[in-house]
Amino acid sequence: MKDGKLEIGFIGLGQRGAAYGMTDGSIGLLGNVLKNSNDVIVTAICDRFQERLDAATQKIVEHGYPVPRQTKDYTEIMNSGVDAIIISTSWDMHVKVAIEGMKAGIPVAMEVGGTHSIEDCWKLVDCYEQTGTPIFFMENCCYNKDEALVTSLVRNGVLGDISFCQGYYCHDLREEIAGGIDTHHYRLKEYMEHNCENYPTHELGPIAKLLNITSGNRFTKVVSMSSKAQGMKHYIANNPKYSERLKDAEFKQGDVTTTMIQCENGETIFLKLDTTLPRLYERGLTASGTKGFYNQTTQSVILDNIDHESTKYKDMFFTQENYSEYLPDDWRTITPEQLKSGHGGMDYIMLKNFFHCLKNKKPLPIDVYDAVTWMCITALSEESIAKSSMPVDCPDFTRGKYKQRKTVDVFEFPKIVK
Template sequence: MCIKIGIVGASRGLSTILAFQDIPEVKVEALCDLNEDLLREQAKKYNIPKTYRVFEDMLEADIDAVVIATPMQCHVLQAIQALEAGKHVLSEVPAGVTMDELWWLIECVEKYKKVYMMAENYCYIPENQLILNMVKQGLFGEVYFGEGEYLHDIKSLAVYPNGKTSWRRFWQLGKRGAFYPTHSIGPVMQWFQGDRIKWVISVGCGWHTAPEFRQEDTSITLCQLESGKLIKIRIDCLSERPHNMAYYSLQGTKGCYEAARGLGDQPKIWLKGMDESTDKAKWRPLMKEFYDYLPERYKNVTEAQKSAGHWGGDYFIVQDFVDSILNGTKPPIDVYDACEWTAVGLLSELSIMNRGKAIEMPDFRKSKNMEDKIIRI
């Protein structure tokens, strides 16, 4: 069986193309973008035979699956159109931009029974996969606190190179709260196996660096899980500072983990029993001393796979998407995960505009009637 792929978004979407082209059962058949010059250039560069400027036209082509890598406000509409056309969907993050959109998306995935997977590639960072494996094997004991941070100054992206206003000016920097939560919350939620987010609380620091935007310099969001455990995320896309887009930490009853902070720092770990007492506890380098816990496919990664992007994560997220199609199995980041992680940002906006009020997260897996889908303030 050959899976034929169509990609919409010639800029962001091609982060996955090297991975698709390295898998024998897959052929990238079509590319779609409104920018005709970019479309032709990228199609020629990657030897993609068919090009389209209209998404609906590409859906009528002989393809089996669609990669959606357009601006975030287009994700749900295009995913629904693809599902209705009988195509599997791999969507960039976040899943959608309103709570209603998330319900529409779930309804269509359940109706058309095609594979839907959110391409949250930070879940596939090697260190995050290593920690996930250690969590599964109980090395941290019972985990009860985690955090993720996305610190990335994007003020320059509010305007396109041609001087026109970018969509990011509105859908990202024009929003309050944790507008871009999935890079931060996704990997940590995978460490809390089987739990779900119950409450979202968000506060901001105010407007200091760039008051022309609605987004505050820094937003802190707390997610209390159904179990009572806690996750903290920080989103900062305005502050004048070096980028740090992949900081995470984890605390359990038997140990803890912290990602690198920069300036020569490295991922580090401490487990109970390593030292005489916590008074004398010293960090150990994660990758050097716990490399054996890295999943086998990461140990055997090829140069071609690593070149797919995001520390090699883009290759394995594509591989998992393709495997779900071929085997009819649940994708690792399914529509319910996608909607819950995305909803953290949407609910954080309600919380931050109501002075940090706790907002209850709906249970996307169990809500079946309209009463279950109401967001109460």
């Protein structure tokens, strides 16, 4: 701590960590912390590239803070006296870095992404159980307004008992993937070497919270299927920036990967990963229960009290605005400036919650069991696809504790009595 402020170390200063090379106005996690968090100070930073360290240092100094300690070796961050680390490296490094941090007794906030290794998931759980060092999985979509609303509707019983949920990661990432040849972005290698649901947690995290996964419920089986992989080939062949340099690149990752997950309490979940064909961004969160239905794409809440025969489907678009009383306080009090601090405000609310929990020694609402349970869908889907879409069993990383664990929501939701 320095002058009552938490000292933070950043590891990974690329697009997400420090908005490096971004031209769309994003400020990244570093910019968000510098702009909004008066009770923390960034004192140590790490990346493999000197120019990224220098660019991040410049941002920190421009915000009026002292020059941070710089290093290319993340293990040095663990000896720099920081109170917490924020990991936004490529997916392959998350678990390794988190384990070093936890062993050093430094609370960890780890960026999202899947893992190809079930063994790594167990290592993370074992390390947490041996050290007791808090770890937070930075699934910012759990903090988003739509996800907050639907979770509140479920907690208040408005949608009844949920039978089915659905979510997508539909995001045209062709430029980010091919551009990796210049930016070193890890997705290029990932898409060449793997075929799986590689980014499940933006949609699955909020769904898992809503269905009490790791606290009374658990995932039992995964089945996955991938389409052919032609989007990247087509994009590269038609883009002079890459057509020569990447002409021999072969991609294993199918254009659209669909995954079904079965839950112990009887619910099913449908996930779609769609990142190498032209399309608009969509997460498409859907929750279907005995009393109603929520759909993020159409921003609609459809309850059992409407006339299903005569009401036109499109009349119900954007009806979720009528349910704003169900939103948690964070979404009622957010300022226009905070809304501009990354991903429409959810990054701001997530970081505020993380620092608040750390300072007040409160349990982190997205913990190690949530993290590995959501991340491992990548490895399980890869196995299912490789076995002609055979179902694959999901490990119980809580070793039975899910039966007693109490659900910790990321928000305190209002209790609405009707």
